[in-house]
Amino acid sequence: MRTSSAIRSLILYLAMLIGAAVSLFPFYWAAIAATNESGKVFAKPPVLVPGSKLIANVVHLNDAIGIGRVLFNSIYVVVIYTVLSLLICTMAGYAFAKFTFLGRNAMFAVFLLSMMVPYHALVIPLFKMMAAWGWLNTYQALILPNLAYPFAIFLMRQNMLAVPDGMMEAGRIDGVSEWGLFTRIILPSVKPALAATAIFLFMFQWNSFLWPLIAVQNKEMYTLPVALSSLFGLSRIDYGQVMAGVTIATAPVIVFFLLLQRHFISGMLGSAVKG
Amino acid sequence: MRTKGYVPYLFLAPALGLFAVFMAYPIIYSFLLSFQTGAGKHMSFTGLSNYHRLFSDELFWTALKNTFAIMVIQVPLMLFLAILLAAGLNSVKHLTGLFRVSFFMPAVTSLVAYSIIFSLMLMGDGIINQFLTAVGAGAVPWLSNPIWAKAALILAMTWRWTGYNMVIYLAAMQNISESLYEAANIDGATRVRQFFSITIPQLKPVILFTAILSTIGTLQLFDEPYTLTKGGPSDATLTIGMYLYQTGFRFYDFGYASTLAYVIVVLIAVLSFIQFKVTGDEE
Numbered sequence: 001m002r003t004s005s006a007i008r009s010l011i012l013y014l015a016m017l018i019g020a021a022v023s024l025f026p027f028y029w030a031a032i033a034a035t036n037e038s039g040k041v042f043a044k045p046p047v048l049v050p051g052s053k054l055i056a057n058v059v060h061l062n063d064a065i066g067i068g069r070v071l072f073n074s075i076y077v078v079v080i081y082t083v084l085s086l087l088i089c090t091m092a093g094y095a096f097a098k099f100t101f102l103g104r105n106a107m108f109a110v111f112l113l114s115m116m117v118p119y120h121a122l123v124i125p126l127f128k129m130m131a132a133w134g135w136l137n138t139y140q141a142l143i144l145p146n147l148a149y150p151f152a153i154f155l156m157r158q159n160m161l162a163v164p165d166g167m168m169e170a171g172r173i174d175g176v177s178e179w180g181l182f183t184r185i186i187l188p189s190v191k192p193a194l195a196a197t198a199i200f201l202f203m204f205q206w207n208s209f210l211w212p213l214i215a216v217q218n219k220e221m222y223t224l225p226v227a228l229s230s231l232f233g234l235s236r237i238d239y240g241q242v243m244a245g246v247t248i249a250t251a252p253v254i255v256f257f258l259l260l261q262r263h264f265i266s267g268m269l270g271s272a273v274k275g
Numbered sequence: 276m277r278t279k280g281y282v283p284y285l286f287l288a289p290a291l292g293l294f295a296v297f298m299a300y301p302i303i304y305s306f307l308l309s310f311q312t313g314a315g316k317h318m319s320f321t322g323l324s325n326y327h328r329l330f331s332d333e334l335f336w337t338a339l340k341n342t343f344a345i346m347v348i349q350v351p352l353m354l355f356l357a358i359l360l361a362a363g364l365n366s367v368k369h370l371t372g373l374f375r376v377s378f379f380m381p382a383v384t385s386l387v388a389y390s391i392i393f394s395l396m397l398m399g400d401g402i403i404n405q406f407l408t409a410v411g412a413g414a415v416p417w418l419s420n421p422i423w424a425k426a427a428l429i430l431a432m433t434w435r436w437t438g439y440n441m442v443i444y445l446a447a448m449q450n451i452s453e454s455l456y457e458a459a460n461i462d463g464a465t466r467v468r469q470f471f472s473i474t475i476p477q478l479k480p481v482i483l484f485t486a487i488l489s490t491i492g493t494l495q496l497f498d499e500p501y502t503l504t505k506g507g508p509s510d511a512t513l514t515i516g517m518y519l520y521q522t523g524f525r526f527y528d529f530g531y532a533s534t535l536a537y538v539i540v541v542l543i544a545v546l547s548f549i550q551f552k553v554t555g556d557e558e
Contacts, residue, residue, distance in 0.1 A: 016363050020377035030392045042400045092290035099283035114298055116543055118495045120519050121536035124529050125301035148293035178282050207385035209498050225387040229502055232391050246388045257383045261376055
């Protein structure tokens with residue numbers, strides 16, 4: 001009995017380790033390819049150790065797409081977007097979680113339903129609007145359209161429902177302003193959810209492709225995914241250079257995720273279960 | 276709660292304003308566009324002609340079939356794998372943090388970045404075919420054969436999204452009462468039996484939630500075919516999302532592209548409704 005359960009747990013660990021390896025291998029492989037010359041991507045047997053071409057690949061990448069400028073665009077857009085969207089969605093989530101007011105349920109239902117509307121239904125009108133306003137190839141075109149992100153509003157509302165109303169009542173009796181209640185009582189109690197939503201928004205914007213592909217035609221204004229895809233579409237591809245770009249696009253999100261994963265996963269747990 | 280009536284509206288105002296301009300207005304605008312033809316500023320109403328055009332448009336039907344073929348295989352496969360992984364993760368005692376982070380990692384990468392990685396790994400002499408040859412399975416024409424190209428998309432999407440769904444299932448599993456398993460143990464039910472008779476039924480609402488999310492995601496599929504297969508070979512991986520993009524931004528036929536967008540809207544609504552109905556009736 002005991003040996004059979006030991007064997008079973010061995011098999012379980014083995015299966016989980018294989019799963020983890022499958023999940024992580026493409027990242028490792030991409031990072032290795034970024035440090036080797038182009039031809040090594042298809043070498044037999046496969047090259048699985050770092051080479052010495054990382055700097056050369058990054059230099060070539062810079063010649064091709066101006067990686068400094070593209071990286072700046074992505075970081076600039078993602079930072080402003082994450083801060084503004086987090087504020088706007090948290091405020092909205094707070095209103096939905098902690099107040100009763102006329103139209104609350106209807107508005108919340110509309111926000112929830114809008115999550116089902118495919119982004120494709122929006123891009124054509126958004127493109128025409130931006131063109132009419134002269135906003136194509138601008139940062140505001142990349143930042144503004146998705147600031148009120150329904151899923152972030154939903155996530156914040158779910159997490160704020162759990163904050164006891166008594167804390168707010170006590171604050172009101174002590175004469176704390178409405179804004180003060182929000183910033184000094186509510187926000188500190190939902191810190192993990194704030195972290196989770198921030199990562200979510202950061203990842204969404206950093207990885208976003210379809211809208212930047214449409215809103216930006218000027219190479220100077222490309223974000224990383226758009227620049228990468230333009231590079232990959234060329235007839236003669238320098239794979240080392242492309243993989244250097246892929247690694248640069250992937251590394252920040254992974255670092256960000258690893259630093260905050262505890263909050264992220266607990267935030268997901270908080271919303272998925274109550275949802 | 277005693278507060279001034281306008282306070283909640285102040286907190287909502289920025290979100291509502293942005294929502295109205297960048298979401299509500301475009302949704303209506305796009306609906307109106309779907310009844311128009313023309314280019315640029317010279318659009319004119321033509322009633323249902325765009326919708327008629329769908330029926331005789333072979334590319335549209337190809338795209339629809341491709342999208343459904345990918346969805347019908349990929350969504351159940353991925354959700355089942357995700358439940359298995361979550362169940363596994365729920366029963367291991369060591370390395371749980373490592374497993375959780377590893378499985379979730381694919382979900383945080385950019386769609387373009389992972390599509391590029393996969394397209395290189397899946398090429399004729401790429402590392403995946405080298406591996407398959409080494410274990411004796413033989414090389415597969417992943418990107419040049421119509422059926423294998425769909426399989427390549429399914430493989431890539433499953434790699435990216437399984438961990439994401441696993442985290443959702445894991446959260447739900449941790450909420451299942453221990454006493455159900457204790458009772459089953461006393462009755463002598465095996466672990467496999469417990470998985471199918473307790474875990475899966477208890478997860479039903481969450482499975483529905485993830486099934487709807489994945490269905491919505493697949494119907495909008497764009498980044499992967501755009502990067503990984505470019506819709507080919509011979510339109511075998513052309514999805515509705517990609518066809519819409521080509522119609523709108525390669526041929527600037529905004530009217531017909533909006534019609535395609537509304538086809539996706541209707542499909543999502545209908546499929547979500549059916550999924551709700553199917554699981555609702557059993558309860």
